[in-house]
Amino acid sequence: MKAAIVGSTGYGGVELIRLIQNHPYLEPEVLISSSQPGEPLARAYPHLIHLSCSFEQLDMERLCTADLIFFATPPGVSGAWAPALVEQGKVVIDLSGDFRLDSPDTYQEWYKRPAAPAKWLEQAVYGLSEWFHDQIQTASLIANPGCYPTAALLALAPLLKEGIIPPSSIIIDAKSGVTGAGRGVKQAMLYCEVNENLRPYKLDGHQHIPEIERFASLIAQENITVSFVPHLVPMNRGILVTIYADNMNNYTRADVREIYRQTYEAAPFVRIHENGWPETKFVQGSNYCDIGYHVDERTGRIMVLAAIDNLMKGAAGQAVQNANIRMGWPEETGLGFSPLFP
Template sequence: MKAAIIGATGYGGAELIRLIQHHPYLELGTLVSTSQTGPVARVYPHLSHIDRSFEGLHVDELCANNDLIFLATPPGVSSEWTPLLAERGKIVIDLSGDFRLDRPEVYQAWYGKQPAPANWLRRAVYGLSEWFGEEVKEAQIISNPGCYPTATLLALLPLLQAKAIDPSTIIIDAKSGVSGAGRGLKQAMLFGEVNENLRPYKVDGHQHIPEIERFASFVAGQEIRVNFVPHLVPMNRGILVTIYAKRMNNYSIDDLSEIYQNHYQKASFIRLRQQEWPETKQVQGSNYCDIAWHIDERTHQVIVLSAIDNLMKGAAGQAIQNANLRLGWPEESGLTFSPLFP
């Protein structure tokens, strides 16, 4: 099947190109960019072996020549284009945040962009496949989760479902490499600004907060509010999330182990580390999420750590995983490779 990529010149788009090249059931279709046209090699020299070009967006031609469409676009773009593509019967996997929230007013408040129509928001399925995989199998619009929410929710949801933590005490400390900010030119992303620096940002409210709260509330069966503070670290890839919450019902460390093992025993891309603490280097370039947990018996605090590659499990890898589920292929198709090391 041919897979088109809209927004193919960004970091997420480049990863999709790399993954689709080696996918057993997909081949590269149209590569769309509204910012650059011309040979792929001119934008990405590391892809100079690909004799392809970036093109402008022509919806009718795109739909005629492609079976599946990935959107790796900035916020506010997919909300306009996805309905046009879905109306023509195409399966759309959106890597932006435009379809992750079910209420237009919430999206507009947090993203500051024009939201998609409410009827299309309701049709989108959230592509956190380890939790909503059955819904993904039937979806026409799949909303790929954000990078921070992926690392956070995969670690947090089993504990909320089991009522092992007090949901009113959740604190999320998250750190990401600079590729999470995208490929656009920004002064704050210059080498001299980022190197040898650790920077908190959006302390007053990150746009991924309502996404985390929406699905945490759904699984917990009650309204959840979290404290979430992201930080930028001087590395290219990776997210490490540390979650703190008060223990409930006197759960032991063995109880937490059982909770995680029961939920993720069949999850191909979840690696439970228990007393081995995750590191971003251990998941780099892969679709794995490494999770570990600890109980501080002195403070009765549960501490959970989660590591992903933000461009893989946090973006392109998870998008391919969702495509596999939706099209009835083995979930691991095109994703069975080890992390890069060193």
């Protein structure tokens, strides 16, 4: 099956190329880059010097030669292009935030730009593979989750569904590697500024907050508000979220273990750590989400941790997982390799 990637020059785009190239049923047929059309892939990415293709301009007709279209683009691009593609019968998997929120006003508030048409916001299916599997199977427009929301929701959802943490007690302290910031050229992302440094940012509001709250609320069946502080960690890949919540009914470690075990026993990409806690290196280069927890009797809180590779389960990996689910292929197709260690 032919795949197109819009936004191939970003880190998410090039990770999609890596995965699709290695996928038995997908072929990276069209590589779109608005910023560098005509440029050989090997010039932008010399690690792919063995490939001879070039980037192309964003063009509707060309896009339609593919069956499956991935958007790994800045806000606004998929919002403008995806609806027409879906209307032409294409399947669109959007790695940007354009279709993750259902309220145009909320989108406008957090993304500081107009939302896609409300009709399409409603129609889009949220691609958190483990929790919206059935809807993804028939979706035409899949809103692939953000990196932080993927980690946070996979960690929180079992507790929320069980109803054991109060809706206003959730604090998410999040840490991300630097690929999360993309390949944009900014002084703050220079090697010397990031290396040997730990940087908190966007304490006054990260656009992943409404996404987390929307789906946490949906799963909990009540209104969830979260505190969320992201930090930039000097490493290329990896997200770790450390989540704190009140332990409403004194659930024990055994209770919590059972909740996670049951929830994810059939999920090929979620691994629960009973001994020790997840580290980002445990998932490097893979599609796994590793989860660990601590039931703290001293303070009456539960801490849950989740680690993902932000470019994999947090972006391109989950997008391919969703493509597999949508196309009826085994969920692990093209994703069955182990993490790169060390």
